[in-house]
Amino acid sequence: MKLCQKIAGYKDARPFFTFEFFPPKTDQGFDNLLPRISRLVSLNPLAVNITWGAGGTTKDRSLELAGITQTDHGVDTILHLTCTNMKQGLVDDVLRDAKARGIQNILALRGDPPRGEEYWIPTDPRFTHGADLVSYIKSSPEFSSDFCVGVAAYPDGHPDRETDEDGELEHLKRKVDAGADFIITQLFYDVDTFLQWVKRVRQKGIQVPIIPGIMPIQTYASFLRMTKLCGTRVPHSLMSDLVPLRHDDSKVKDYGVDLAVEMIRKLTTDGDIRGVHLCTLNLEKSVTRVLEGLSWVGGSLKPANRLIAMLQDASIGPDANLIITPHNATDSAAISLAAAGQGPDGEAGKGELNNAASWDDFPNGRFGDFKSPAYGETDLWGSSIMSRNQALEQWGHPKTLDDLTTMFLRHLHSKIATTPFSPTPLSPESLMIIQHLERLTRRGWWTVGSQPAINGASSSDEVVGWGPRGGYVYQKCFVEFFLERADLERIERKIRDEGHGWVDYFAGNVQGECRTTVPEGGRNAVTWGVFPGQEIAQSTIIERESFLSWKDEAFSIWAEWASFYPPDSQERRLLESIRAERWLVSVVHHDYTDPSALWTFLLKGDPVL
Template sequence: MKFTDKIRAHGPSSPFFSFEFFPPRTDQGFENLIARISRLASLNPLAVSITWGAGGSTKDRSLDLAGVTQAEYGLDTILHLTCTNMEQGMVDDALKAAKARGVQNILALRGDPPRGEEQWTPVDSRFAHGTDLVAYIRSLPEYSSQFCIGVAAYPDGHTGQLHDERAEIEYLKAKVDAGADFIVTQLFYDVDNFLEWIKKVRKAGITVPIIPGIMPIQTYSSFLRLTKLCGTLVPESVIAALEPIKHDDQLVKDYGVQLAVAMIKRLTSEGGIFGVHLCTLNLEKSVQRVLEDLQWTGIGSSEEVPNKLIEETPTENEHTVTPSNATSSAKIGLANLPAVEGEAGRGELNKAASWDDFPNGRFGDFKSPAFGSSDQWGGPAIGQHAEVIAQCGHPKTLDDLTAIFLDYLHSKILMTPFSPAPLSPESLMILPHLERLTRRGWWTVGSQPAVDGASSSDEVVGWGPRAGYVFQKGFVEFFCKEEDVDAIERKALERGEGWVHWFAASKNGECRGNVPEGARNAVTWGVFPGQEIAQTTIIERESFFSWKDEAFSIWSDWASLYRPQSAERELLERVRDERWLVSIVHHDYRDPQALWTFVFDETM
């Protein structure tokens, strides 16, 4: 059924919600996400949406997932579709495949600008903006009536662009005029700003349903990363509430639930909006707790009040009146949020609901439904191109690359294409070793120190609930030459003594290492009262090779920021084609120097 038809049939005063999922990178993660979706389906969402990687990078998995949710589980599915970086015919193929799977709803997105936009010429000139994609679908007789089309809106402004609210609203209206039926907003946390924004949108003559995008905060680090990626405005009250609890993942998660509940209550009481789009990050417990606290998992509100999700006939003063009981978003802090009833585990359907509650590190568990890209809007893997060039400059030699990675370690620059955030305090614990590796020309892109039973409330390495202990095996990953891989292989064989496991891979798919088939190395784990041991970072073959594909694509993305035949592009593409990605784990977590003694042992 078409999404807007379902909204209208749902009733003006009955709350509804939709869930958003992304396709995991691995087959096991995909299968486990299906099980997770089946559990969440019992909450009766009005629809689910499936994201689409930039340039169709997750095309097959997105279509497969949409087919399962639509055809096998009977969940009306909204398939995201981007238009930039799409090769000729990919849009047609995607629409045909969606129709064949019974999908009737498309979220038409422009996607992020291609890398190196200054020199970019569209592969398919028909698709430069989201408006083009909407108009194109509406122009095709076989698809125009098949699909209900949604578009994105950005209450806090579109990331990567100078914020011109008036121009952005005009562009949003152009998408609606081109044939869009509904709007889903980017995530936001400033309710005051959203309520003012929606008045301006309605005043501009946009009357289609607008569904607010709500993302419960899962971890402090993911909150920082996603709000930066999306250019989200964060009220000072939220920052103040998170600051004293940012090292306690359970308290952060609890606050995320409370904040989402408070936001949605304001949207219903002050904005008259009774429908929200919940970004799940493929996790289930928080969104279920939100809905339970709202009492939206049963019968909706008994009061017959207008649902302003759908604007019927806006009056002249409707856009200027502020409710007398309006509460400033500055007042939404930890102290006066509604308490979450019950224990921390409330809302858990079974153990599978919470087994990956505390994702930590790049790898995670390849079986996790949350193992994959959590960028629900198709943003850039390496950051905005202008920021990358501003930070990393114009590397033309291998020494230039070494200097970039050293500058990052010394905090002279705040990001690299491989590390979108400043160097973590944890990395400072092993900084001399990372410097030594980098000066050798082994450019480090991931690492962690060995930790033996640190408090879970430790401000540097702690995670999870308080009153626990966390452990880490030292590991490091870097790019190096093939002859260096040969040396590492000999050293592990002759001096590893069973303590060292390593992987190495090249861009063309050559793979080496000494990890037994099917072995799984838990390199981060925690012990907490009343819980089984939580293993949050696991390095094994499938997760490493999944990350390998992304890692080498980052070199390609970085290279594409520069003109064809330029020295910068030729250097970065040569590095991509010739270097190997290496990951080394030392299992002696009780000796903080064990990994580095092995890596720098030159006596062989």
């Protein structure tokens, strides 16, 4: 059924809610998401949303997942669809496929826009803005009667900040005038400001339903990252409450649930807001607790789902300040090992390295458990986190290898805030090993991920602590960088001849080759914690599946960065050659008691280093 019709006919006393899911990057994650969706669908959402990767990068998985939710689970599904940077004809193909699967709702998004004079890869000329996609669907003889079309709105302003608030409201009105039937907003945390924005939207003559996007805070690190990427305003009172809790992950999660309940209650007392959109990040514990806190679900929960929720409540929550991807805690990925319970049917159980009941403790990321439904973070409704303005301002016009080395060094020295591989400044944890990262970078081995060795630091440590208080945390040192084939072969010989089993590595290139010392199926837990009354929590895992997933993403970043420069320019040729010729390598030393072990191994005896 079309969402616009369902909203118009909605008569329940309580407000409605929708869920949002994204297709995991791995087959195991995808398979383990399905029973999770089944349980959440039993809570009776009005619809579910399935996200769409930038430029159609998740096309097949998004369509497959949307077809499953629509057909197998019998819940009306809203398929996200971006229109820019899509191959010619792909929009038509997707709409036909969605129609064949019984999907009647589309969230029309702009995706990566042609900002100004950017040199984008040629795309379908019919689409440069979200309004173009709305207009196309609504005016098409083939599709106009088949789809209810929604659009996005940004109550705190679009992350690109290309125009002022009045300009953004004009953009929104153009989308609605083109035929949009409903609006779903980006996440926000300032309810008063949001309600004022709603009034201004109505004053513009926009009368379609507005569904506010609510994302419960999962961890302090992920909260900082998401609000930064989305340009979200964070009330001072929220930060004052959250900062004292930031090293206690279970308290952060509890606070996130309570805050979401408070926000939704306040929003839905306004008669204009009839329902909310819950961004799940493919996690079920927090959103279920939010709905129970609102008394919107609870009594109707099946016994099996009630037991699963109890098991999840017993699990641990690390990841407050864990650095595992581009030198910063906010991109870190962690999945804890829970102390109690057997995993639900269809998901990995307690016999696995990470108990399925613990998967909800973290928004997963690059180096978490590849079997988790949350493996592979969503990319903010198909939008890139890079822009040409950012590229030119911070990364300049690299024409030589030395120019790239200089850019990475400038980030290490805090002279620029980002690199294409790190959306935030260097973290305090990376400063502990900055001299080693600098030596590697000067060698032309551009570092994009690392962590120092830690031997029994307090879980309350301001820099490396995570998990419940009163515990101790441990880390093996690892570093990740791009290098040439000849240098990779030199490292491989060194590991073989001098590693003595203490050093392992993964290496991959854009052509799909993978080299490693880790046996098939091997998993390397490089971060773990010991906490009172609980099992060892192994929170960071490096293994083949997760490395290959990140490797593909890393090389796609080189391609996107290259697209910001004119075809045949020196900059584009350089970046495309790096993508074609270099390898991504991740090296870990297993002696966590010696903070210099990895660096001594890599750097000793090399006159350049």
